[in-house]
Amino acid sequence: xxxxxxxxxSDPTMSEINVTPLVDVMLVLLIxxxxxxxxxxxxxxxxxxxxxxxxxxxxxxxxxxLSLSKDRKIYIGKTEITREKLETILEFNEKLKKDKKIDxxxxxxxxxxxxxxxxxxxxxAGIEQVGMLTEPPPPENE
Numbered sequence: 001x002x003x004x005x006x007x008x009x010s011d012p013t014m015s016e017i018n019v020t021p022l023v024d025v026m027l028v029l030l031i032x033x034x035x036x037x038x039x040x041x042x043x044x045x046x047x048x049x050x051x052x053x054x055x056x057x058x059x060x061x062x063x064x065x066l067s068l069s070k071d072r073k074i075y076i077g078k079t080e081i082t083r084e085k086l087e088t089i090l091e092f093n094e095k096l097k098k099d100k101k102i103d104x105x106x107x108x109x110x111x112x113x114x115x116x117x118x119x120x121x122x123x124x125a126g127i128e129q130v131g132m133l134t135e136p137p138p139p140e141n142e
Contacts, residue, residue, distance in 0.1 A: 063103045063131065064096055066122070070107040072114060086118070090125035100126060105133040 067075040074081050081089055090096055102122060106115050122130055 063099070063101055064093065065103045065105065065133075066118075067104075068106040068110055068115065068118060070109050072110065074118065083118075083121075087121050087125045090122065090127065096125070096127060100128040101131070102127050102129075103131040103133055 065075075065077055069075065074083060074086055076089065076093075090102075096102060104119070104122070106118075119130065
């Protein structure tokens with residue numbers, strides 16, 4: 001039995017890593033993330049008020065979205081939070097501390113007092129700019 005580094009034809013071990021299975025797995029994961037990422041961007045279903053308003057260019061901004069649903073639930077993104085914890089969560093959010101901006105969407109059927117109460121909580125949490133989201137009214141047929 002030879003102990004030298006000479007290659008032995010009876011020992012066909014490969015010294016290279018086969019990356020084909022790794023590439024296959026990575027491509028499958030890439031496709032899964034490409035399909036699911038847009039689905040995760042969607043927020044809570046809200047019937048926004050319809051009004052004529054200028055469209056803001058927010059493509060370069062990634063603002064936090066605070067939503068109020070018709071059943072008086074409060075959401076940041078898709079996460080439901082209680083009214084009692086709202087100010088605390090807003091005060092300790094690093095992005096809000098830095099930007100001091102938030103997008104705000106409220107269902108049109110909510111009472112004015114509830115909406116104003118949440119807006120006051122935003123102000124107390126140090127939010128300086130609130131973007132109010134609306135939908136354009138349906139086109140009028142002439």
